[in-house]
Amino acid sequence: DIQMTQSPSTLSASVGDRVTITCRASQSISSYLAWYQQQPGKAPKLLIYKTSSLESGVPSRFSGSGSATEFTLTISSLQPEDFATYYCQQYTPYSPITFGQGTRLEIK
Amino acid sequence: QVQLQQWGAGLLRPSETLSLTCTVFGGSFSSYYWGWIRQTPGKGLEWIGEIHPSGSTNYNPSLKSRVTMSADTSTNQFSLRLTSVTAADRAVYYCARWQHFGGVFDYWGQGALVTVSS
Numbered sequence: 001d002i003q004m005t006q007s008p009s010t011l012s013a014s015v016g017d018r019v020t021i022t023c024r025a026s027q028s029i030s031s032y033l034a035w036y037q038q039q040p041g042k043a044p045k046l047l048i049y050k051t052s053s054l055e056s057g058v059p060s061r062f063s064g065s066g067s068a069t070e071f072t073l074t075i076s077s078l079q080p081e082d083f084a085t086y087y088c089q090q091y092t093p094y095s096p097i098t099f100g101q102g103t104r105l106e107i108k
Numbered sequence: 109q110v111q112l113q114q115w116g117a118g119l120l121r122p123s124e125t126l127s128l129t130c131t132v133f134g135g136s137f138s139s140y141y142w143g144w145i146r147q148t149p150g151k152g153l154e155w156i157g158e159i160h161p162s163g164s165t166n167y168n169p170s171l172k173s174r175v176t177m178s179a180d181t182s183t184n185q186f187s188l189r190l191t192s193v194t195a196a197d198r199a200v201y202y203c204a205r206w207q208h209f210g211g212v213f214d215y216w217g218q219g220a221l222v223t224v225s226s
Binding site: 042045046 | 168169170204207210
């Protein structure tokens with residue numbers, strides 16, 4: 001299986017900050033890298049697909065980039081509703097779909 | 109607007125069979141794969157598998173021997189069965205729509221906590 005490792009595990013930041021979360025794959029993957037946001041007690045919500053495409057309705061302060069084994073999610077100016085846990089997810093044909101372990105974004 | 113609503117038994121004894129069903133409202137049920145993902149504090153999000161209403165399935169190899177998925181186009185429902193559960197299967201189980209174009213799960217059910225205890 002392709003292992004996805006996120007860093008940091010926890011990130012403390014303030015409203016208005018610019019933050020970046022990194023996701024590293026154990027081997028080179030295609031552009032099928034997605035990011036989800038999960039609020040406590042809720043299902044994950046899709047933010048970004050195919051590395052950098054913004055899901056409909058997601059604010060433009062969210063952006064994604066990367067290639068091969070290293071990918072990033074950036075939030076340009078944190079809003080109060082952005083404090084949540086974020087997960088990356090990879091899809092490679094004929095290989096199990098796998099998720100990162102999550103990054104908890106908390107208020108400093 | 110696509111909505112997924114799931115239900116099923118929340119408390120099981122070891123060796124019993126987990127059974128969950130998800131109903132899809134809106135969208136085209138027959139045009140997509142429909143999947144199951146579970147979440148535990150220890151292992152995080154784990155893909156279980158997915159099914160197309162035509163009957164085609166993809167299962168996580170780590171669970172394949174215990175998993176069966178089915179789908180019913182007459183009711184827009186799909187189901188998960190996981191046999192011989194143990195405490196390690198305690199998790200929140202989510203149903204979701206698999207969007208192959210993007211390689212993502214774009215719509216999710218509300219989740220169901222399944223506990224395994226003797």
